[in-house]
Amino acid sequence: MFTPKRIIILAGMAALLVCITPFVVKGVRTDVSSDFPVYNNHGLPDLTIDPKRFVSQMEIIDRLFDDASCEIVEGSIGGTGYRRLLRFDTVLINGGDGDLVVGSPTDSRNPYRKVFVFSPCHNHYHIEGFSNYQLLNLNRAVAAQGHKQAFCLEDLLKYTNDNKSSGYTCAFQGITTGWADWYFKQLSGQWIDITGVPEGDYIVHVQINAAGTFSEGANKYPNVIEATIHVPDPRNKVTIDNSPTATD
Ligand SMILES: [Ca+2]
């Protein structure tokens, strides 16, 4: 019921209520719900990213990785030692009028079973190639290759007030219509490794359902989100975050 991811989110929400700092997002979880109302998509899901949280949580930090880091295995960092990471929240909203149903990673009858891959960093099954994270120059050339971030899709936030969750978790994955999953920036891989990227202005580019695994019907809500960001000189100090990895 309460997975580590949920507990961290609940703790985070509690912290938001009592602690006002310049870094706290002013928004609440329903901020963008009116921008992405559930519509008649003939029973199909339509996934999109919460654009406000994507921008408001974006930050650049340094983090230390050793030879045993699961991130090396997963390919979310380009090497060991201190890496400079541009990280952000990805909240996946389902604005279609049908659930996204992915099912159990371990059920041999599941038609999606081939898209599941076990994540050593998260210790559960992810959907391979679900999203693509890249840093682009303003002329849209790739400045930092980033990686394909895999996901376990589950219901974590309600985006409308009238739908009950169908109860999707990492063990039986999906997102209910009107609900959202939340990959927050402290999770392993919720970043682009920008180590050595020169100072300048760049575009953070994220695409979801990148491999086209799931049908989204009319697909009215965008699967690509972009934001511009200024990357400081690599010699400049930024915040170091060596706190234990969130692994859900
Ligand atoms: Ca979409």
Ligand SMILES: [Zn+2]
């Ligand atoms: Zn995961």
